[in-house]
Amino acid sequence: MYDVIVIGAGPTGATAAKALADSGLKVLIVERMKLPRYKSCSGVLIKKSMDLVQQYFGKAVPASAMCTPNDNHGMILTDDNGKAYTFEQEGLNVWRSSFDNWLTEKAVEAGAELRGCTSAISCEQSAEHIELRLHFDRTYTEKARYVIDCEGVTSVIKRKVLGTTPEFITTFQTFNEGKIDLDLHYFYAYLQPELSEYDAWFNVKDEMLVLGVAVKETNKMLRYYDNFIRYMTENHGLAITKTMKRERWLMPRICSDCKLDYGMGRLFFAGEVSGFLNPMGEGISAGMESGHSVALSVIEHFNVPASVLDDYKKRTEMLKVYMQRQWHFVSGMSETFGEMRAAL
Numbered sequence: 001m002y003d004v005i006v007i008g009a010g011p012t013g014a015t016a017a018k019a020l021a022d023s024g025l026k027v028l029i030v031e032r033m034k035l036p037r038y039k040s041c042s043g044v045l046i047k048k049s050m051d052l053v054q055q056y057f058g059k060a061v062p063a064s065a066m067c068t069p070n071d072n073h074g075m076i077l078t079d080d081n082g083k084a085y086t087f088e089q090e091g092l093n094v095w096r097s098s099f100d101n102w103l104t105e106k107a108v109e110a111g112a113e114l115r116g117c118t119s120a121i122s123c124e125q126s127a128e129h130i131e132l133r134l135h136f137d138r139t140y141t142e143k144a145r146y147v148i149d150c151e152g153v154t155s156v157i158k159r160k161v162l163g164t165t166p167e168f169i170t171t172f173q174t175f176n177e178g179k180i181d182l183d184l185h186y187f188y189a190y191l192q193p194e195l196s197e198y199d200a201w202f203n204v205k206d207e208m209l210v211l212g213v214a215v216k217e218t219n220k221m222l223r224y225y226d227n228f229i230r231y232m233t234e235n236h237g238l239a240i241t242k243t244m245k246r247e248r249w250l251m252p253r254i255c256s257d258c259k260l261d262y263g264m265g266r267l268f269f270a271g272e273v274s275g276f277l278n279p280m281g282e283g284i285s286a287g288m289e290s291g292h293s294v295a296l297s298v299i300e301h302f303n304v305p306a307s308v309l310d311d312y313k314k315r316t317e318m319l320k321v322y323m324q325r326q327w328h329f330v331s332g333m334s335e336t337f338g339e340m341r342a343a344l
């Protein structure tokens, strides 16, 4: 019997597992992929994420997790009218595979057990514990007093337990050789409705020019992408000589009420599973903070599951307000997010 099983070795799961193991609890992390695993991401750690790494892991992000240019200087947002706004902020440029793997290693060093290539399939709760069905070669069961679900956007467990199908945004990005007339230290987001159904973006990773669009309807993905490439060519001198990689991923679609699911009984959700995601797809800081919060709630109220839930909600209240404020801010810049204006 484990005290806590954490599903998923992303920033949310690694942070939760580290805090739980630090407190002396018996912790198992199950991760469906072999680590280090790939995660489609722009890999920008905003200042808040950098600070949380220092606070929760007691160390700065290592150079081995970074890609060039290492330092990010902030975000340049272009609104519906094509007007660009610069938000200067210290940040880092990382490869998620290396960054997430490093966080997970720290959780393991703190005492958590890690099982890679192991998928959580379903769970069943009783008054005393929770049983988690897992798969690695064969299907088997582990018991724990709590399960913290940090599966990211496509959570199987949440869908089974709540019986709901989440709404997704599809992201599509390409990694290219070429040149562009922009300062490569910034993350660029474009909100014009003709370029995407959410946002379009440009950033650089190890000299590769990364260009992406997010859409609600996948059949429109390539049309928006072509529009975006044309726009960047005409406005910023983009010239692609070779496309090395194309990738599709999913993101939670944040709706106007910014609804969050915290869990129930002995099962809790954190990070993207619970709905924590800031505009422009910034989710690492929210994942780490919610993962840490739920871990502290479990530690403090270990024998009273109902108190864990209340405490977790309280601990993440400011995080929720921060997220809502950011969506409200973006809603003022683009009609795409106009519905947020009225709701928040």
Ligand SMILES: Cc1cc2nc3c(=O)[nH]c(=O)nc-3n(C[C@H](O)[C@H](O)[C@H](O)COP(=O)(O)OP(=O)(O)OC[C@H]3O[C@@H](n4cnc5c(N)ncnc54)[C@H](O)[C@@H]3O)c2cc1C
Pocket (backbone or CB within 6 Å): 007, 008, 009, 010, 011, 012, 013, 030, 031, 032, 033, 037, 039, 040, 041, 042, 043, 044, 045, 046, 049, 118, 119, 120, 121, 150, 151, 152, 153, 154, 155, 156, 157, 171, 173, 212, 249, 250, 251, 270, 271, 272, 273, 277, 281, 282, 283, 284, 285, 287
């Ligand atoms: C294109 C794109 C660009 C982004 N850019 C940024 C950015 O620059 N900065 C930023 O802060 N955020 C960014 N994000 C958002 C960020 O990637 C996520 O918000 C963040 O990864 C959420 O962390 P998480 O730990 O909750 O989930 P994840 O990082 O997705 O981790 C979940 C883990 O759970 C595992 N898992 C899933 N299901 C199971 C299962 N059934 N059993 C066992 N394991 C399972 C997965 O393999 C994965 O390792 C971006 C997202 C996208 C799609």
